Amino acid sequence: METMETENIFANNPALLNAIQGRLGSLVGRPSGYIESLPPEVKRRIKALKNIQSEQLKYEKQYRAELAELEKKYLKIYEPLFEKRSSIVNGKVEPTDAECEREDSDMEQDAEEKPEVKKEEKPSADPVKGIPEFWLTCLKTNAVIAELITERDEEPLKALTDIQLQYLDDSDGFKLSFFFNENEYFTNKVLTKIYRLENTGDYGNIIDGKAEGCDINWNEGKNLTVTVETKKQRRKGTNQTRIIKRTIPAETFFSFFNPPVIPDNEALEMDEDEMQELDNKLEADYEVGEIIKDKIIPYAVDWFTGKALEFEEAEFDSDEYDGYDDEEEDDDDEDVDDTENAKGLNEPNAQAPECKQQ
């Protein structure tokens, strides 16, 4: 299954691919010396195997199409449940007693909660609407996403009322929609991020074509993607000073809606470090999208309660295991390895016109 998920960000950008293949040359060609040395009758057989592989990949495209149908079918089934969740979270609907009674006796992890269910707690004198800060809490519980959320981001993210997933009709890929209550930061009711995936049918790879963000209509002085730096400037000769304001790109979760862009061929002057940086940013951006799609949206309540962490930690991921010891000793360090990948995303865009790195 992992292979089916394999992404190849280069394959639909031949220029970038070629440039990077220079770097990979020694690796990609590694066994080719052996192939070259084979007698012609063996080489001929390898060609036959390649043709068999091509035939197989045609069926794999069909498989992938059927898989996409299956995913769409189940998203349709989940959607009413997600809607109900959203109504409760946002205080539009109050669940009935029956809806609050746990029925699933097989969920042993929750056994210790059960006495609590019986306990009749009186509602507060001044009842709270819905479940406040639900989505902010979900996002902050995931170590990778938490790394992207600055203190300044928390206020607008409290206004986040829902995150919804849609599959694209016109191409492979998906769209994430972030719905917001009215807030003092921006006027958008919804912020969107689209990942267009393309299937090469080669080595079973899905290609991450592009990520498309959206413009955020920030209110005056509320733009979290920049900070304003004020500087005194002294006039030569005279003692007159003036205040210069300069906007500097700032770290914010909201740069998720301004994803990194794979440059056109003209930009091939990028050096290796720049390419590496772009790779990292593209990766990180896709990783965050995938976490929101596959983990946060379907299991939001488990993120809210923290239950999801239990399974996260037990995941087959060596990085997370490597991080264990450090986590125990220093809470601030937790999931360092896991989040490393996503850091590129939160770096201020060095190419912004107002930008001057200090």
Add this chain to the structure above:
Amino acid sequence: METMETENIFANNPALLNAIQGRLGSLVGRPSGYIESLPPEVKRRIKALKNIQSEQLKYEKQYRAELAELEKKYLKIYEPLFEKRSSIVNGKVEPTDAECEREDSDMEQDAEEKPEVKKEEKPSADPVKGIPEFWLTCLKTNAVIAELITERDEEPLKALTDIQLQYLDDSDGFKLSFFFNENEYFTNKVLTKIYRLENTGDYGNIIDGKAEGCDINWNEGKNLTVTVETKKQRRKGTNQTRIIKRTIPAETFFSFFNPPVIPDNEALEMDEDEMQELDNKLEADYEVGEIIKDKIIPYAVDWFTGKALEFEEAEFDSDEYDGYDDEEEDDDDEDVDDTENAKGLNEPNAQAPECKQQ
């Protein structure tokens, strides 16, 4: 999708889970202080959300069952192609000229090969049968698996004629069968490895229940899982010496067929380091199984030619990117990060009765 693949090795071993949760305590319970502090009407709504989640997980089980059906259906479609591949690899069938002519003009990566196809090469005077060392080459091209193959392993692995995948009928999971030509190392015609996966329906997790290996009937003196150490022992008082032979567990790819075992409750005296080591071994063992199932078997010819590496390197995997620079400077180091995970698998089993760590 990633979530669907999430494995939880603990969840069906409550003893191990509990023991490990002690370690995780601070993390798993992290947001629970917040939940506790919520007013009762909000806690009530969270219970409703948990019930919605439970309902959703029931559908998710259905999804997973349909997905398994889909995978089985396509494996059936691929099987005749795999069989044809095997016949050519093992020299049972000679492909026709038509079968060797590349038809897929859209596969640009192979463009440079095309002139070669036209070139009529004369068969060798002493024609070679099939494609020698096909599967050994495939396995060695994958960085994770290459790490497990010792020099001593190469000889028996040259006798590997096919690797086949089956899905289990009686439970979730899959079986890998390694077919061997007659060889001087062991008498088995086929070595098998079974991964039984179990679905808890909790947080969408699939559980890696157990891996089952198989006994290898090693020929006398050919057992690659041990090395024999001879030691002189001097008798006290007299000057008599005798030769003591001791078998020591040895690193070998074939320990893949003797997977790590999650101990029963009695073994709860394991300390943290031992648990960590077991985790790593279980992870590594599963990772190798998954690579063989998802990467090696379906794309064997791409591994044989080295083409698969192109896509591997371009994968969205931060570890591999992190490794780039090192790879360039030192070929021996390549994919260090990638293989780290699998190393535990190849460590000699410290609990073998004859074992004495030096």
